[in-house]
Amino acid sequence: MTAPAHSTQPRRSDVTRAAILQAARERFAADGYERATIRAIAADARIDPSMVMRYYGSKEGLFGAAAEFDLRLPDLTDVPPGRLGEVLVRHFLARWEGDDTLVALLRAASTNPGAAERMRGIFADQLTSTVATFGTEETMTARRAGLVASQILGLAFTRYIVRLPPMVEMDPEELVFWVAPTLQRYLTGQPES
Amino acid sequence: MTAPAHSTQPRRSDVTRAAILQAARERFAADGYERATIRAIAADARIDPSMVMRYYGSKEGLFGAAAEFDLRLPDLTDVPPGRLGEVLVRHFLARWEGDDTLVALLRAASTNPGAAERMRGIFADQLTSTVATFGTEETMTARRAGLVASQILGLAFTRYIVRLPPMVEMDPEELVFWVAPTLQRYLTGQPES
């Protein structure tokens, strides 16, 4: 909102903007939307709180920018149909170990309506469209995607948010071993007769 | 803190206490820990905010009282071993449709460390001990319980918190159909070789 939105020339303040964004992601991920204060984020980024306002307009605007997230779902067309679940779990685990964004979004979605809306968008659009590539019937596709989301988000929730000890201790391979068949069935299992 | 803790005679203010508790549960469930204000809870209970403090000491104390929760897991010893998953899903769905407490705890656990701790306690103690009734090896039992929790909480999270449309629209029977086999495998499936 400071310059023409589609201006492509780099601004001198880009490093500051990036620092703010990273600090915001970390704080939102660690504390959730309401506990993460602009002052704390600004302190992490070593700048004045008012800078955050100038560059991102408001706290909600900052969150909107910090919680931009792409699942980066792989192309599943050339995956053996029997290994879809396994590929998906692996992808998700790799995707959010080391990226705070999803955790931030997850934490915030519990209390912030806007964040919940975005979460809905991500899993409705990105996941559903991926599931649809090899699915058939429309409402069934949506339900399969929803079920996959329920297990995936439950995994993330128990492992990264609540930190249930057994879920934290299991290494990725063991999680894949247990969870992959679940997703597999949600994706390709035969619906109720 | 007002009277001898173990006094069993009813106080005249018990109805007020109960009203506060119910309003607190609803607010915590709807808004999460930080957004649910003492003033709003007091207004719902048609009482002065200072009453909340007198009866529950602090906001955290109020939450502690409001989020007291028992999973009320049924005795699984006389359930056919092949239907454990089904029984569990049914129980959970019935348990928290119409009781805000778990939703309140779930929302709060995302941002409030104390709530997360309590959540850990509930699923570690209650669920694990139930799983242990027919389980064998100790760390394996804990992991089975964790996996069950991941799917159960993921179900609750997507259905009641984020409200993913397909997860909201599915009726309980359909959820049972899909999720029961997952829990069944987490409970009785053969571990990694």
Add this chain to the structure above:
DNA sequence: AACCGTTGCCAACACGTGTTGGCAAACACT
């Protein structure tokens, strides 16, 4: 060198929060 937009900080505002102390009415009990 003079100019103008950008980057940054400081101080402050308006507001909502949890929390407290005091005081009046209602009650219980002798």
Add this chain to the structure above:
DNA sequence: AGTGTTTGCCAACACGTGTTGGCAACGGTT
């Protein structure tokens, strides 16, 4: 009837929040 306790409300405090406006230093352009 009189006394001590309980229940409730009011007003206020101290504090942290998001947010704003002004002002100094800097950078590039002419």
